[in-house]
Amino acid sequence: MHRLGAVGEVAAAVHLGLEAYLFSEQLAVRGSADLPGDIEVKTRSRHKYDLIVQKGERPDKKLILVTVEGDSTLLHGWCMAGDVMREEFWADVARNGRAAYFVPKSELRPLTDLLPLKAG
Numbered sequence: 001m002h003r004l005g006a007v008g009e010v011a012a013a014v015h016l017g018l019e020a021y022l023f024s025e026q027l028a029v030r031g032s033a034d035l036p037g038d039i040e041v042k043t044r045s046r047h048k049y050d051l052i053v054q055k056g057e058r059p060d061k062k063l064i065l066v067t068v069e070g071d072s073t074l075l076h077g078w079c080m081a082g083d084v085m086r087e088e089f090w091a092d093v094a095r096n097g098r099a100a101y102f103v104p105k106s107e108l109r110p111l112t113d114l115l116p117l118k119a120g
């Protein structure tokens with residue numbers, strides 16, 4: 001899972017021109033972000049999967065969905081966490097008591113909208 005997440009972070013950083021900021025934190029810090037501009041990269045292992053947003057996510061965080069399947073890496077788009085934390089997306093998909101918001105790709109904004117935000 002760590003490798004998968006790292007692939008997603010690298011893909012997003014390269015796309016946004018933020019490679020210099022990759023892996024700048026050595027330890028996970030609650031509430032921190034993967035990239036400048038309060039950008040969190042959410043990487044999933046299948047292209048068909050939706051973006052997962054945890055109930056406790058900060059509403060002002062920018063989330064990018066990246067999927068990695070085989071040799072293919074796709075950057076699907078981004079959203080503000082608070083904009084997609086809606087009851088219609090709330091589900092316990094695995095039926096294991098770990099519900100979250102499962103946000104369809106159709107709700108994501110194009111990454112071109114995020115480019116002006118880069119490190120600001």
